Amino acid sequence: MKTNNVEYASFSGWVDPPGDVRPALAGDRSCAIAVIGGGINGMSTALRLAERGKDVVLLEAEFCGHGSSSRNAGQLAGAPGGDIQLLDLLFRKKMPAMSRFTDNAAHHVEDVIKRFGIDCDYEPVGNCFAAVSRGQMGRVRRVAKILRRAGTEVELGTSDELGIPRGFLGGMREVVGGMLNPGKFSLGLRRVLLSSDARVFERTKVVDVTRQGGQVVISTPRGEVRADKAVLATNAFAGEWDITPRHLAVPIYVIEVETEPIEPGRLAALGWTSRSGLVTQHNIMENYRLTSRNTIVFGVRRLERGTTYPLPEKTPDPELVEELAEAFAMRFPTLADLSIDRAWGGWIAITSTWLPLAGQLGDDVFYSIACNGHGLAQAPYVGSLMADLIVDGQRHEDLEVLWKKTPKFPRPMMMGPLGLRTIWAVDRFNDLVNGSRRNARRRSMTAV
Numbered sequence: 003m004k005t006n007n008v009e010y011a012s013f014s015g016w017v018d019p020p021g022d023v024r025p026a027l028a029g030d031r032s033c034a035i036a037v038i039g040g041g042i043n044g045m046s047t048a049l050r051l052a053e054r055g056k057d058v059v060l061l062e063a064e065f066c067g068h069g070s071s072s073r074n075a076g077q078l079a080g081a082p083g084g085d086i087q088l089l090d091l092l093f094r095k096k097m098p099a100m101s102r103f104t105d106n107a108a109h110h111v112e113d114v115i116k117r118f119g120i121d122c123d124y125e126p127v128g129n130c131f132a133a134v135s136r137g138q139m140g141r142v143r144r145v146a147k148i149l150r151r152a153g154t155e156v157e158l159g160t161s162d163e164l165g166i167p168r169g170f171l172g173g174m175r176e177v178v179g180g181m182l183n184p185g186k187f188s189l190g191l192r193r194v195l196l197s198s199d200a201r202v203f204e205r206t207k208v209v210d211v212t213r214q215g216g217q218v219v220i221s222t223p224r225g226e227v228r229a230d231k232a233v234l235a236t237n238a239f240a241g242e243w244d245i246t247p248r249h250l251a252v253p254i255y256v257i258e259v260e261t262e263p264i265e266p267g268r269l270a271a272l273g274w275t276s277r278s279g280l281v282t283q284h285n286i287m288e289n290y291r292l293t294s295r296n297t298i299v300f301g302v303r304r305l306e307r308g309t310t311y312p313l314p315e316k317t318p319d320p321e322l323v324e325e326l327a328e329a330f331a332m333r334f335p336t337l338a339d340l341s342i343d344r345a346w347g348g349w350i351a352i353t354s355t356w357l358p359l360a361g362q363l364g365d366d367v368f369y370s371i372a373c374n375g376h377g378l379a380q381a382p383y384v385g386s387l388m389a390d391l392i393v394d395g396q397r398h399e400d401l402e403v404l405w406k407k408t409p410k411f412p413r414p415m416m417m418g419p420l421g422l423r424t425i426w427a428v429d430r431f432n433d434l435v436n437g438s439r440r441n442a443r444r445r446s447m448t449a450v
Contacts, residue, residue, distance in 0.1 A: 003327035004341040008259070010317040011346040014072040015260050015299075016185030020192065023065045027203040029225045033059040035392060036220055036229035038208050040066035042188055043372060044235030045195045046114075046385030052200040054393050059227055060200055061220065063207040067188030069237065073348030074378055075258055075289045075299055076187075077129050077279040080108040080178030081154050083376035084356030085285075086145045090152075093357070099403040100357070101152035104376070106400055107383035108179040114382060115182075120190030123294040126180040129279040130166055132173040132290075134333065135436040138283035139171050145283075146174045154178075165276030167290075169333045173280075181279050181291055184378055191382070211243045211367075218366050231392060234369040235385060237377070238349035242311045245363065247409035249354060251371045252417045253308035257318040257347035258301035259326055260293070261340045269296065271336065284429040286422075287375075288329055297343070300330055303429075305422045308349060318345040332433075350375065354414040360384060361406035368392065370404070 013019055037048045040062025048060040062068070082089060082100050090097055115124055131146075133139035146156050157164065160172040196202055210221040211232065218232040238253040240246050269292070279291040290300040304322055308314075323345050331338035351373045353359055358380050360370035368388055372380040387401040397405060416425060 005327050008342050009344040014185050015344040015346045016183050024202050024204040026205040027222050027225045032228045033057045034230050036227050036232045039235035041069050041071040043381035043385040045191050046382040047389045048200045049195045050386045050389035052198040058200045060202045061206045062204045065204045066192040070348035070350045071188040072185040074184050076182050076184040078179040078379045079376045080176040083374040090148045097152040101154045103400040107380045110383040118194045122182045122187035124182040127277045128175045130173040130175045132170040132280040141283045142174045167272045167274050211245045231366045238351040249411040251351035251353050252414045253349050254352050255306040256302050259342050259345040260299045261297045262343045263296045285425045304426050313349050318347045354412050358404050360404045361409050
């Protein structure tokens with residue numbers, strides 16, 4: 003693939019920033035509930051609270067939807083994220099409840115899209131765990147068995163049976179969920195929030211969260227908010243204040259890139275009739291998806307860990323863009339002559355257990371991390387459940403499965419730079435072995 007003319011976006015490749023960014027907080031305010039963070043989690047929390055008649059203030063450092071909410075691949079997943087086999091080994095009794103939660107989360111987002119008329123190019127086509135080798139196909143079968151036992155509806159098949167590109171051996175499709183434009187969804191949710199009774203302050207960086215006089219005090223450069231309760235909905239950016247539990251999550255930078263527009267005939271020749279999103283079964287996945295603008299968006303493959311707060315504003319590493327282009331050419335050899343038009347990235351959060359989580363600090367501060375790569379589906383649902391908990395004082399059964407009774411978290415394993423590099427190297431070694439086997443089979447067939 004050609005990478006000599008790539009536009010490196012500092013925001014997202016899906017949409018442009020909004021032109022109506024709200025003014026920053028100036029002076030002091032008081033409210034019943036303050037929400038910190040304007041991603042799809044925080045926006046959903048604040049919107050639900052406002053709908054239920056609560057006095058709510060939302061504070062966002064840039065503009066609502068600025069972070070990974072607008073920068074991901076747009077795959078609305080209907081199954082848990084992370085390593086399903088490992089999760090089943092560690093949390094087998096919890097898997098049915100987790101399956102119910104993830105299924106309900108995807109349907110919740112579908113309901114939000116429909117209820118508020120958010121135009122985000124949603125296609126309910128599911129997503130596929132796609133195999134690029136026989137070993138990965140074996141892994142897919144084991145994962146399908148686990149998910150079916152837990153209650154998730156999935157379909158196993160060859161690439162032709164699933165309607166995915168013939169460069170993949172086959173896979174497993176999640177029936178629930180599909181594809182959307184996450185930038186349009188995030189800014190659509192922002193539009194709904196701004197039309198509600200919630201008080202929204204953008205360009206307002208929170209510098210500290212403390213307690214004084216029975217209230218939560220949220221300090222910003224030009225004023226403070228005093229609230230009876232507060233919600234930390236900052237995802238990867240949660241580690242900037244002392245009040246945040248230690249090891250709550252690891253910030254990870256991931257990137258996505260987009261091809262130039264592709265002729266419809268060339269797309270049709272791929273056999274991608276289902277239009278389902280694809281996630282390979284590497285230890286660090288590759289994702290691929292079609293868009294409504296006749297392009298393919300793809301990414302991840304390598305993870306970069308954030309080591310200090312505040313997290314820096316980054317643009318993708320050109321070397322990694324080159325690596326993603328090489329992977330694309332392997333998966334889609336008939337499209338290897340295409341150019342990459344743009345690249346962008348964002349910070350996501352990875353928890354130590356690879357499970358979404360939620361909890362409470364004392365009586366007045368709540369937090370949640372609903373990501374691990376599946377935040378597009380899970381974060382809006384968790385935000386709504388957190389709002390209902392604050393109003394009603396009772397945890398929904400789906401929130402209960404995420405709940406941490408004590409805010410203590412182990413140090414994440416293999417999430418340091420050396421560990422991530424090791425995982426990446428194992429994936430590349432397996433790719434090399436599988437590539438050699440494919441070439442040997444081709445030579446054998448040619449000889450015959």
